[in-house]
Amino acid sequence: MKIEGDFEVEAPRAEVWDKIRDPQVMGACIPGCESVEQVDETSYRAQVSVKVGPIKARFNLLVEVLDEQPEHTILSRTSGEEGTRASVVNSDNVVRLTDTDSGGTHVDYAADVSVTGRLGKFGLGIFRKKADQLAGQFVENFRAKLGVTA
């Protein structure tokens, strides 16, 4: 399942970069994120809850930066599982930052997400909608963190 999007913020690229690289900021922006714990310079753990109607899941995620070109591009991988409840999630993520003409930052993001196990046995339509929604909420939260509004 591919989730893609882009948005602009009226904040300089360096600031956006710092926020994106800060697990605490990310944790506060990820919808359903319950806790964040830095593991080392390039990875952190997060506990994230997701709910689709009556279906509830809580994932223990590990986010690892695989490659970064500071202030431009960050490639990361999110992997995790649902405790003993048998779903596994993996996501390859890319975020690219570029300057806008007005001195702000344009953010392109893309993630290729796979969920297998218990939650992976059913049609993907609703999950995709949910993922798009979560991405939208993230963007909203992220803007808020930067102190800008849409």
Add this chain to the structure above:
Amino acid sequence: MMAKKVLHSLTLNGEEVEVASVAGATLLETLREDLRVLSSKRGCNQGVCGACTVLLDGKPVRACLTLTARCEGHAVQTMEGMNGDHVMATLQRHMVESGGVQCGFCTGGVLISARELLESDPSPSRETVKTALSGNICRCTGYRTIVDAVCGAAEELSQ
């Protein structure tokens, strides 16, 4: 931790039974694992295939979607308890002869659905039969010979 069992009493094929099942068990689990009543089959456990169909108070239901707790004090009938029934026996004979039985895994569910149809509509059209059986998936016969059997039985019974 040992799974907690709950005692249920229900009427199965005309007899009062008491059975201990894991809390929250489905009727299909209770029938098969606790009572070894095996004519009801687990084909999908999602209520789609119809191989587990049984009668609850005379109406066909999916045993896999029915909690045993819900059957407390109610009457459940499986094929084991219907073999003596005249209408069922007629349906069975027509199924045997028409070629409506191949692998047989869906057959019990098909017959129970057909039995209930003939109760409410003794002379159904072929379309009515197909509609009544549309919740019983058969992957072998292509349905034609099953519909033949149900219509043949209906005709014989109406004479």
Add this chain to the structure above:
Amino acid sequence: MSLDQPEPTFVGGTVGKSVAKPDNLEKVQGRAEYIADLYRPGMLHGAILASPHPHARIRGYDLTEAMQAPGVVAIVTGDDVGEGRMGAFIKDEHAIAKGKVLYVGEPVAAVAARTEEEARHACRLIKVDYEELPPVLSPEDGLAEDAPILHEHLADYIKVFDAGSEGNLCSRTELSEGDVDAAWAECDVIVEDEYTTQAQAHVSMEPCGALADVDATGRVTLWSANQSVFRVQANVCESLGLPMSKLRSLTPRVGAGFGNKMEPHIQPITVALAMKAKRPVKLILTREEDFEMVRARHPYRVRMKTGAKSDGTLVARECEVLVDCGAFADDSPGVLGYSLLMCGGPYRIPNMKATGRLVYTNKLRFGAFRGFGNPQVLFAGEQQIDQIGEKLGLDPFAIRRKNMLGEGDQWFVGPRIGSNGLGQCLDAVERASRGPRADGARRNFGLSVTAHISGLLGTGAIVRMLEDGTISLNTGATDIGQGSDTVLAQICAEELKLPFDQVAVASPDTDGSPYNWGTTASRVTYTTGRAVKAAAKKVVDQAMDHAAEMLECDVEDLELREGGRIGRRGSNTDVTFAQISGRAHWAVGGPLVGSETLVFDEPTHDPKRAIALGLPFPRIGVFSFAALGVDVDVDDTSGQVTVHEAWSAADVGRAINPRLVEVQLHGGFVQGLGYSLYEEMVWDGARLANPSLMDYKVPTARDVPDAIHTFIIEDPDPTGPFGAKGAGEIGLNAAPGAIANAVANATGARHAQLPLTGERVLAGMLNSAKART
């Protein structure tokens, strides 16, 4: 029956009679026992942990928590199985994932516990340390130069034919005759297109399962849902390193197969669990597991080009296929080779070239499924025949009649055709479908023909005359519900001139049954039937020898009479089978036993005629033929296709049991209808997105035509038992071609992609409307 009891009355020859299957009775009464219905004292329940990754190295397991879970007795992982590998054509598969996982859903570990619920719970507690590897998700990706390799040791695997394996290329096949490249110049009309077909799930109503028990000496008894107790024995023993003599394989009633239960891979896991637990273990898959773990029909990409002269004479065809193998070879090399062999259809095409590649991918394995690679190439080929006919003003029946192969002709690459009733099949469909049909703006007719073989590999039969003169027949062929036990008993009874009910059919048992490759490839009636007839004949011959001594005459003067008696020609004097058998058992010569084994041994390839590289079946079988017409209606609003009526005519040589042949044609057609219109396994990346009956839909009674007319054409095959040929697959093959042709006739739009969903057909309608304006 003792000698003084009344003798049985003979009811007439049973071959050609629609005898009801004896197993029907227990099935309608809910008494038939399938694998899930078997219980043994002290039995445990098994469950499987499936891989969440499409491609990963297994670094290790942590079983601590799972072992402590309630009810758990044993856990099996790749560490518990040796280096043995199983596989029908290429031995590339361990009993359970070892070292690597190759698809989402692959069994990684299995638990035996007191209850199924406990076993499933414990599976969730097993921790597997994976190192993820990049997956290969399509054949195209698999062939890319820098593609990750699934089977690093492919070169070392045992292969039973020249597979040409390399990298992720599992096998390749190349067949040609004539000179295709030169022939295009002779053609007045050429059609060419690229077709794609989808993965179809078998959806046998009974999911796969097994029950294994180990005795005090370590010998295993294994019951399982299968299409061959012998393939079960072979796969379990190869993958677990057991001598075959240490495993007894049996079968209860089987809830259908369609190919899904042919190459077993749940059985080795169950046996490993039972050996480790030292207790009987039963393992039954859920429906979702049956979708994700077992196998499906191969997705194909077919590029096909066909050329003809202006009078409609076919001149050349080229066909190139790219086949998704999935993670393991399974029966796939055979499917690829067979579809290339069949890609010309039952036509005389002097210049043919067919090439194909089979590529490993990180998906569940694809394998045998009723039709075995034939429906995919027919979907392409039968549309091209119609297109050529349209361009030349020849109707679908005429162009097919003009080009069809006849008796004695050689099929592509060489096999000689025995009996051929295709012309009569076309006549039957044309006559019956010509009648008045309901009119509609988007209603039309479509036609397809097909051929299919029956034969293949070893088989046998043992016919024993019991003390009372009745018969025990043992063939080792699993009846998966289609009625082979009934048909084989009919053949046996006919040869012995006994009433049908005096022949008992033994359940397959590797301890006592003669080898039978399997209930697959439309082969049991033809191949096993031949063995049964020959074995029964031997019993008759032995009985004749006894009778000659008992009646003090020459064998030449004797005749076999109905009801199990042998008498002197021209006299009423005779002896009964009971008298003969009694004499044989207690006085002279010993009990009467006739046995026969055979293998179909006519070569497929005629080297004088054709070039063949990587042919997995050097000997295949005899040809059955069929024609299928359908009347479809396309809904203007949704584009959805409804099949109102179907005419299915099949030349099966001789229908031993006409009713059972008809039901094969009905059932095959309906499974083909689902394949043509909506059945499709969908992947989201590496994950199968619809492994449930909620999301994967098969036809219900309301989705199929009530009017499926069948026409049995009997053009007896000289080698078949009473002339019979196979009928198991031929009813399905032609469905996608016929339905696609009907949809094209109804909407004006051709479709090169299956299934023909409402969505695709509507898009086609809108495009062709646009093209017209």
Add this chain to the structure above:
Amino acid sequence: MTEVFNPETVEEAVALLAQHGEAMPLSGGATLIAMRNAALVEPSHLISLDRIPDLRGISRDDGGGIRIGAMTRHFETAACVELTGSLQVLRRAAGMIANRVVRNMGTMGGSVANADPAADYLPALSCCDAVLEIAGPDGRRTLSIHDYIEDWYETALEEGEIITAITLPAPVEVSSTYRKIARVSGDYATASCAMALDPDGQGLRVAIGACGPGPLRDRAGEKALRGKLDDPSAVSEFTSRLVALADPVDDVRGSAEYRLRLIPRLVTSVLSELTTQKEMA
């Protein structure tokens, strides 16, 4: 393992739900037990509503309005002779759910509470301007069907609340119907259309199913279309507005693009069916 309770009053059920955090109300089970069998939900407690007499039965109030108890099973709704005219659409929708056996089990309340966007009742109830009766820890309330769906599988039902009944305005003698496009008989809708004509035949009410989180209903558009049902360009403008409201998913039943394509085709085809019916009558 799930503990099951069989309360006999609504109050008892509501109290049990409040008492057990992970408890879920269970009505017919056709969906919830299927989800539990697949481990999609793992409730610690199930509060079965099966033995609460108040939740059963279909009745008529003094004004002719119809009240359908939440535990009314699909087969009862499909056979209910009170559902005539403008309410025929609901009866037809009930008769198209899954298959005969599942219709013996599933309930209207359960289906509405589950809020599957592809299920059949919601568009039909939207077309009927139904009102939900709800009971919860804070007492009883009613809610218009139009305010019920908030998002994908998200409803205005609060934690601990259950639906007790669905009420419908008194039927009027007009044509109404329900049509669904589904892959096979008994499947969930790829797209569906519930439609009723106005009593004077000059206007319509229409709700589209399976093309967004909830039924698509454009009441302003319906108003604008009044008197212009035989004007193809007005109908086309109306269906374009519905398409603009849609937010369909791509799933195994069809792509979002196909669903968008189906909306105007369904509306046009069902409208022509209803107007033909009216002319014939």
